[in-house]
Amino acid sequence: MAKYGKASRPKLLSHTRPASIKKTTLPSRATRSVIRNHHTLTKQLKSAITRNDSATAASLQAEMEAKGGLAKYQEASIQGQSLQRGGDSSRVLIRWLAELLPPELHAGKQERKLRLLEVGALRTDNHCSRSGLLSVTRIDLHSQHPKIQTQDFMARPIPPSAMLQIEGFDIVSLSLVVNFVSDAVGRGEMLKRVSSYLRVPPSEYEDVADPSLPALFLVLPAPCVTNSRYLNEERIESIMQSLGYKRIRRKISAKLVYYLWGFERSLKVETSKSFRKKELRGGASRNNFAIVVT
Numbered sequence: 001m002a003k004y005g006k007a008s009r010p011k012l013l014s015h016t017r018p019a020s021i022k023k024t025t026l027p028s029r030a031t032r033s034v035i036r037n038h039h040t041l042t043k044q045l046k047s048a049i050t051r052n053d054s055a056t057a058a059s060l061q062a063e064m065e066a067k068g069g070l071a072k073y074q075e076a077s078i079q080g081q082s083l084q085r086g087g088d089s090s091r092v093l094i095r096w097l098a099e100l101l102p103p104e105l106h107a108g109k110q111e112r113k114l115r116l117l118e119v120g121a122l123r124t125d126n127h128c129s130r131s132g133l134l135s136v137t138r139i140d141l142h143s144q145h146p147k148i149q150t151q152d153f154m155a156r157p158i159p160p161s162a163m164l165q166i167e168g169f170d171i172v173s174l175s176l177v178v179n180f181v182s183d184a185v186g187r188g189e190m191l192k193r194v195s196s197y198l199r200v201p202p203s204e205y206e207d208v209a210d211p212s213l214p215a216l217f218l219v220l221p222a223p224c225v226t227n228s229r230y231l232n233e234e235r236i237e238s239i240m241q242s243l244g245y246k247r248i249r250r251k252i253s254a255k256l257v258y259y260l261w262g263f264e265r266s267l268k269v270e271t272s273k274s275f276r277k278k279e280l281r282g283g284a285s286r287n288n289f290a291i292v293v294t
Protein backbone atom coordinates (compact mmCIF):
# COMPACT_ATOMS: atom_id res chain seq x y z
CA MET A 1 0.00 0.00 0.00
CA ALA A 2 1.47 3.37 -0.96
CA LYS A 3 2.25 5.92 1.70
CA TYR A 4 0.28 9.03 1.08
CA GLY A 5 2.65 11.28 3.04
CA LYS A 6 1.71 14.31 5.00
CA ALA A 7 -0.06 16.41 2.37
CA SER A 8 -3.41 16.14 4.07
CA ARG A 9 -4.49 19.75 3.68
CA PRO A 10 -5.72 20.64 0.16
CA LYS A 11 -3.22 22.82 -1.67
CA LEU A 12 -3.85 25.30 -4.44
CA LEU A 13 -2.59 24.27 -7.88
CA SER A 14 -0.47 27.38 -7.98
CA HIS A 15 1.52 26.34 -4.91
CA THR A 16 3.39 23.57 -6.58
CA ARG A 17 7.07 24.13 -6.03
CA PRO A 18 9.15 23.55 -2.91
CA ALA A 19 9.25 26.90 -1.15
CA SER A 20 12.53 27.17 0.74
CA ILE A 21 14.82 29.53 -1.14
CA LYS A 22 17.57 31.89 -0.13
CA LYS A 23 18.66 33.91 -3.12
CA THR A 24 17.74 33.45 -6.78
CA THR A 25 16.87 35.72 -9.67
CA LEU A 26 13.13 35.71 -9.04
CA PRO A 27 11.52 35.07 -5.67
CA SER A 28 9.56 31.82 -5.65
CA ARG A 29 6.28 33.71 -5.31
CA ALA A 30 7.09 35.55 -8.54
CA THR A 31 8.02 32.35 -10.42
CA ARG A 32 4.77 30.73 -9.27
CA SER A 33 2.86 33.76 -10.41
CA VAL A 34 4.48 33.59 -13.90
CA ILE A 35 3.64 29.86 -14.13
CA ARG A 36 0.08 30.31 -12.89
CA ASN A 37 -0.53 33.25 -15.22
CA HIS A 38 0.74 31.33 -18.22
CA HIS A 39 -1.53 28.37 -17.44
CA THR A 40 -4.56 30.65 -17.03
CA LEU A 41 -3.91 32.54 -20.28
CA THR A 42 -3.29 29.28 -22.19
CA LYS A 43 -6.60 27.93 -20.96
CA GLN A 44 -8.47 31.13 -21.85
CA LEU A 45 -6.82 31.17 -25.28
CA LYS A 46 -7.84 27.57 -25.94
CA SER A 47 -11.41 28.37 -24.96
CA ALA A 48 -11.50 31.52 -27.17
CA ILE A 49 -10.19 29.51 -30.14
CA THR A 50 -12.76 26.75 -29.51
CA ARG A 51 -15.64 29.24 -29.63
CA ASN A 52 -14.16 31.02 -32.67
CA ASP A 53 -13.73 34.26 -30.77
CA SER A 54 -10.79 35.58 -32.75
CA ALA A 55 -10.77 39.05 -31.16
CA THR A 56 -10.36 37.63 -27.65
CA ALA A 57 -7.84 35.06 -28.92
CA ALA A 58 -5.72 37.81 -30.51
CA SER A 59 -5.82 39.93 -27.38
CA LEU A 60 -4.89 36.96 -25.18
CA GLN A 61 -2.04 36.07 -27.52
CA ALA A 62 -0.79 39.66 -27.34
CA GLU A 63 -1.02 39.59 -23.55
CA MET A 64 0.94 36.33 -23.44
CA GLU A 65 3.64 37.75 -25.67
CA ALA A 66 3.83 40.94 -23.63
CA LYS A 67 4.37 38.82 -20.53
CA GLY A 68 7.26 36.95 -22.15
CA GLY A 69 5.31 33.94 -23.48
CA LEU A 70 6.58 30.37 -23.25
CA ALA A 71 10.21 31.50 -22.87
CA LYS A 72 9.43 33.42 -19.67
CA TYR A 73 7.33 30.51 -18.40
CA GLN A 74 10.21 28.12 -19.01
CA GLU A 75 12.63 30.47 -17.27
CA ALA A 76 10.35 30.45 -14.23
CA SER A 77 10.10 26.63 -14.41
CA ILE A 78 13.91 26.32 -14.58
CA GLN A 79 14.22 28.45 -11.47
CA GLY A 80 11.61 26.25 -9.84
CA GLN A 81 13.97 23.32 -10.45
CA SER A 82 16.91 24.95 -8.65
CA LEU A 83 18.46 23.04 -5.79
CA GLN A 84 17.32 25.66 -3.30
CA ARG A 85 13.74 24.90 -4.37
CA GLY A 86 13.96 21.17 -4.05
CA GLY A 87 15.84 20.21 -7.22
CA ASP A 88 14.50 18.73 -10.41
CA SER A 89 11.98 15.92 -10.31
CA SER A 90 14.20 13.43 -12.17
CA ARG A 91 16.13 13.00 -8.90
CA VAL A 92 13.20 10.86 -7.76
CA LEU A 93 13.30 8.78 -10.94
CA ILE A 94 17.02 8.09 -10.53
CA ARG A 95 16.51 7.07 -6.91
CA TRP A 96 13.71 4.70 -7.89
CA LEU A 97 15.74 3.13 -10.70
CA ALA A 98 18.59 2.51 -8.27
CA GLU A 99 16.13 0.69 -5.99
CA LEU A 100 14.38 -1.24 -8.72
CA LEU A 101 16.94 -2.30 -11.26
CA PRO A 102 19.07 -5.38 -10.88
CA PRO A 103 22.65 -4.50 -9.83
CA GLU A 104 23.96 -5.51 -13.28
CA LEU A 105 22.04 -2.57 -14.72
CA HIS A 106 22.65 0.22 -12.27
CA ALA A 107 26.30 -0.62 -11.70
CA GLY A 108 26.87 0.69 -15.22
CA LYS A 109 27.77 -2.78 -16.50
CA GLN A 110 24.90 -2.98 -18.94
CA GLU A 111 25.52 -3.43 -22.65
CA ARG A 112 23.71 -0.23 -23.40
CA LYS A 113 22.23 2.64 -21.47
CA LEU A 114 18.51 2.73 -20.79
CA ARG A 115 16.75 5.02 -23.23
CA LEU A 116 14.76 7.90 -21.76
CA LEU A 117 12.51 10.25 -23.69
CA GLU A 118 12.22 13.43 -21.66
CA VAL A 119 9.21 15.41 -22.83
CA GLY A 120 9.20 19.03 -21.68
CA ALA A 121 12.96 19.15 -21.16
CA LEU A 122 14.29 22.44 -19.91
CA ARG A 123 17.83 21.55 -18.92
CA THR A 124 20.61 19.22 -19.96
CA ASP A 125 22.27 19.08 -16.55
CA ASN A 126 19.40 17.66 -14.50
CA HIS A 127 19.67 14.43 -12.52
CA CYS A 128 18.59 12.12 -15.35
CA SER A 129 21.14 13.75 -17.67
CA ARG A 130 23.94 13.28 -15.16
CA SER A 131 23.13 9.64 -14.45
CA GLY A 132 25.41 7.22 -16.28
CA LEU A 133 22.47 4.83 -16.49
CA LEU A 134 20.48 6.72 -19.09
CA SER A 135 20.78 7.97 -22.61
CA VAL A 136 18.39 10.91 -22.77
CA THR A 137 16.45 12.18 -25.79
CA ARG A 138 15.05 15.60 -24.94
CA ILE A 139 12.17 17.40 -26.59
CA ASP A 140 10.20 20.55 -25.84
CA LEU A 141 7.68 22.77 -27.61
CA HIS A 142 10.26 25.53 -27.36
CA SER A 143 13.86 24.43 -26.99
CA GLN A 144 16.27 26.66 -25.14
CA HIS A 145 19.32 24.47 -25.74
CA PRO A 146 20.92 22.80 -28.80
CA LYS A 147 20.64 19.39 -27.10
CA ILE A 148 16.87 19.80 -26.70
CA GLN A 149 14.89 19.24 -29.87
CA THR A 150 11.97 21.56 -30.55
CA GLN A 151 9.14 19.11 -31.04
CA ASP A 152 5.53 18.67 -30.03
CA PHE A 153 5.25 15.24 -28.43
CA MET A 154 1.77 14.96 -29.91
CA ALA A 155 3.26 15.30 -33.40
CA ARG A 156 6.36 13.16 -32.85
CA PRO A 157 6.40 10.39 -35.46
CA ILE A 158 5.32 7.05 -34.02
CA PRO A 159 7.82 4.27 -34.82
CA PRO A 160 6.38 1.19 -36.53
CA SER A 161 5.79 -1.49 -33.88
CA ALA A 162 8.44 -3.73 -35.45
CA MET A 163 11.00 -1.02 -34.62
CA LEU A 164 10.08 -0.68 -30.96
CA GLN A 165 12.56 -3.34 -29.90
CA ILE A 166 15.35 -1.11 -31.16
CA GLU A 167 13.88 2.38 -31.17
CA GLY A 168 11.53 2.07 -28.23
CA PHE A 169 12.25 3.98 -25.04
CA ASP A 170 12.67 2.23 -21.72
CA ILE A 171 11.19 5.25 -19.99
CA VAL A 172 9.11 8.22 -21.09
CA SER A 173 9.14 11.16 -18.68
CA LEU A 174 6.20 13.56 -18.46
CA SER A 175 7.21 15.76 -15.57
CA LEU A 176 4.85 18.70 -15.11
CA VAL A 177 3.85 18.38 -18.75
CA VAL A 178 0.37 16.81 -18.58
CA ASN A 179 -0.83 19.68 -16.39
CA PHE A 180 0.62 22.11 -18.95
CA VAL A 181 -1.93 20.82 -21.48
CA SER A 182 -4.90 23.14 -21.15
CA ASP A 183 -7.77 20.73 -21.79
CA ALA A 184 -8.82 17.46 -20.19
CA VAL A 185 -9.17 15.54 -23.47
CA GLY A 186 -5.72 16.67 -24.59
CA ARG A 187 -4.26 15.33 -21.32
CA GLY A 188 -5.88 11.96 -21.92
CA GLU A 189 -4.57 11.92 -25.49
CA MET A 190 -1.07 12.64 -24.21
CA LEU A 191 -1.20 9.72 -21.76
CA LYS A 192 -2.61 7.43 -24.46
CA ARG A 193 0.23 8.30 -26.81
CA VAL A 194 3.08 7.36 -24.46
CA SER A 195 2.98 3.60 -25.02
CA SER A 196 3.52 4.09 -28.77
CA TYR A 197 7.13 4.95 -27.95
CA LEU A 198 7.84 2.36 -25.28
CA ARG A 199 10.21 -0.48 -25.94
CA VAL A 200 8.79 -3.87 -26.79
CA PRO A 201 10.61 -6.71 -25.03
CA PRO A 202 12.54 -8.90 -25.55
CA SER A 203 15.29 -6.40 -25.21
CA GLU A 204 18.99 -6.63 -25.79
CA TYR A 205 19.51 -7.33 -22.13
CA GLU A 206 16.65 -9.69 -21.50
CA ASP A 207 18.95 -11.83 -19.43
CA VAL A 208 18.65 -9.05 -16.84
CA ALA A 209 15.09 -8.11 -17.78
CA ASP A 210 13.37 -5.89 -15.30
CA PRO A 211 9.64 -6.15 -14.73
CA SER A 212 9.33 -2.43 -13.93
CA LEU A 213 10.38 -1.41 -17.46
CA PRO A 214 9.32 -0.04 -19.86
CA ALA A 215 7.67 2.67 -17.82
CA LEU A 216 6.17 6.13 -17.67
CA PHE A 217 7.55 8.60 -15.14
CA LEU A 218 4.70 11.01 -14.45
CA VAL A 219 4.86 14.09 -12.23
CA LEU A 220 1.91 16.34 -11.48
CA PRO A 221 1.30 19.18 -9.07
CA ALA A 222 -0.06 17.35 -6.01
CA PRO A 223 -3.37 19.26 -5.91
CA CYS A 224 -4.24 17.85 -9.36
CA VAL A 225 -4.84 14.57 -7.53
CA THR A 226 -5.35 15.52 -3.88
CA ASN A 227 -7.78 18.38 -4.34
CA SER A 228 -9.44 18.06 -7.71
CA ARG A 229 -13.15 17.84 -8.22
CA TYR A 230 -12.59 15.38 -11.09
CA LEU A 231 -9.44 13.40 -10.30
CA ASN A 232 -8.33 11.38 -7.31
CA GLU A 233 -5.94 8.49 -6.72
CA GLU A 234 -8.52 5.86 -7.56
CA ARG A 235 -9.42 7.57 -10.80
CA ILE A 236 -5.85 8.03 -12.03
CA GLU A 237 -5.13 4.41 -11.14
CA SER A 238 -8.16 3.26 -13.18
CA ILE A 239 -7.19 5.44 -16.13
CA MET A 240 -3.62 4.16 -16.11
CA GLN A 241 -4.74 0.54 -15.68
CA SER A 242 -7.01 0.81 -18.70
CA LEU A 243 -4.04 2.11 -20.70
CA GLY A 244 -1.97 -0.93 -19.69
CA TYR A 245 0.00 0.40 -16.72
CA LYS A 246 0.47 -0.76 -13.20
CA ARG A 247 1.79 1.46 -10.50
CA ILE A 248 5.35 0.61 -9.50
CA ARG A 249 6.16 3.60 -7.31
CA ARG A 250 4.42 6.68 -5.96
CA LYS A 251 5.67 9.56 -3.87
CA ILE A 252 3.91 12.66 -2.72
CA SER A 253 5.51 15.83 -1.40
CA ALA A 254 3.77 18.99 -0.28
CA LYS A 255 3.81 20.23 -3.86
CA LEU A 256 4.21 17.35 -6.28
CA VAL A 257 3.05 13.80 -6.86
CA TYR A 258 5.43 11.43 -8.65
CA TYR A 259 4.58 8.09 -10.21
CA LEU A 260 6.40 5.34 -12.00
CA TRP A 261 3.92 3.35 -14.09
CA GLY A 262 5.17 0.07 -15.56
CA PHE A 263 3.70 -0.73 -18.97
CA GLU A 264 2.60 -4.18 -20.04
CA ARG A 265 1.22 -4.42 -23.52
CA SER A 266 -0.86 -7.46 -22.54
CA LEU A 267 -2.70 -5.40 -19.87
CA LYS A 268 -3.75 -2.73 -22.33
CA VAL A 269 -7.46 -2.80 -23.03
CA GLU A 270 -7.63 -2.77 -26.81
CA THR A 271 -10.87 -0.84 -27.13
CA SER A 272 -9.69 1.61 -24.51
CA LYS A 273 -12.20 2.34 -21.79
CA SER A 274 -13.46 5.90 -21.72
CA PHE A 275 -13.20 8.15 -18.68
CA ARG A 276 -15.42 11.18 -18.83
CA LYS A 277 -15.39 14.25 -16.61
CA LYS A 278 -17.27 13.19 -13.54
CA GLU A 279 -17.46 14.96 -10.19
CA LEU A 280 -15.77 12.80 -7.57
CA ARG A 281 -15.54 15.32 -4.73
CA GLY A 282 -17.61 18.37 -3.94
CA GLY A 283 -16.69 21.59 -2.15
CA ALA A 284 -15.92 25.15 -3.14
CA SER A 285 -12.18 24.85 -2.50
CA ARG A 286 -11.65 22.14 -5.15
CA ASN A 287 -9.80 22.76 -8.40
CA ASN A 288 -11.10 21.62 -11.79
CA PHE A 289 -8.13 19.61 -13.01
CA ALA A 290 -9.39 16.65 -15.04
CA ILE A 291 -8.12 13.97 -17.40
CA VAL A 292 -10.61 12.68 -19.93
CA VAL A 293 -9.93 9.53 -21.94
CA THR A 294 -12.16 9.03 -24.95
Ligand SMILES: C[S@@+](CC[C@H](N)C(=O)[O-])C[C@H]1O[C@@H](n2cnc3c(N)ncnc32)[C@H](O)[C@@H]1O
Pocket residue numbers: 070074077081089119120121122139140141142151152153154174175176177180181219
Ligand atom coordinates in the same frame (compact mmCIF):
# COMPACT_ATOMS: atom_id res chain seq x y z
C1 LIG B 1 6.46 23.23 -16.38
S1 LIG B 1 7.52 22.85 -17.70
C2 LIG B 1 8.15 21.36 -17.03
C3 LIG B 1 9.59 21.26 -17.16
C4 LIG B 1 10.28 20.10 -16.50
N1 LIG B 1 9.96 18.85 -17.17
C5 LIG B 1 10.03 20.03 -15.01
O1 LIG B 1 9.69 18.95 -14.51
O2 LIG B 1 10.18 21.04 -14.32
C6 LIG B 1 6.47 22.20 -18.96
C7 LIG B 1 7.19 22.08 -20.29
O3 LIG B 1 6.49 21.11 -21.07
C8 LIG B 1 6.58 21.49 -22.41
N2 LIG B 1 5.51 20.84 -23.17
C9 LIG B 1 4.18 20.93 -22.94
N3 LIG B 1 3.49 20.20 -23.86
C10 LIG B 1 4.42 19.64 -24.67
C11 LIG B 1 4.35 18.83 -25.83
N4 LIG B 1 3.17 18.45 -26.33
N5 LIG B 1 5.49 18.43 -26.43
C12 LIG B 1 6.69 18.84 -25.93
N6 LIG B 1 6.83 19.64 -24.84
C13 LIG B 1 5.71 20.04 -24.22
C14 LIG B 1 6.44 23.02 -22.35
O4 LIG B 1 6.96 23.64 -23.50
C15 LIG B 1 7.20 23.37 -21.08
O5 LIG B 1 8.53 23.75 -21.35
